[in-house]
Amino acid sequence: MANNSSTIIKKRKGTLIKIENSEKEYFCVFCGGSAQWTALFDAGDGAKLIERYCSKCANVYVDNK
Secondary structure, three states: OOOOOOOOOOOEEEEEEEOOOOOOOOEOOOOOOEOOEEEEEEEEOOEEEEEEEOHHHHHHHEEEO
16 A cells, blocks of 8 residues: 655635734744734634744635635
């Protein structure tokens, strides 16, 4: 049996907001690079999940509404 180690990337629906004029430095949750985007995801019951992404990872992992 062959070992299939390929990763399936599933985009999550979220809202991207550009990080501007921030006094804090944020880091991408996937690659650890400098984050330029904040993504907001609906976590259910009115709660929002907030994650930070670099431009490259935001294009791969977030389906912008």
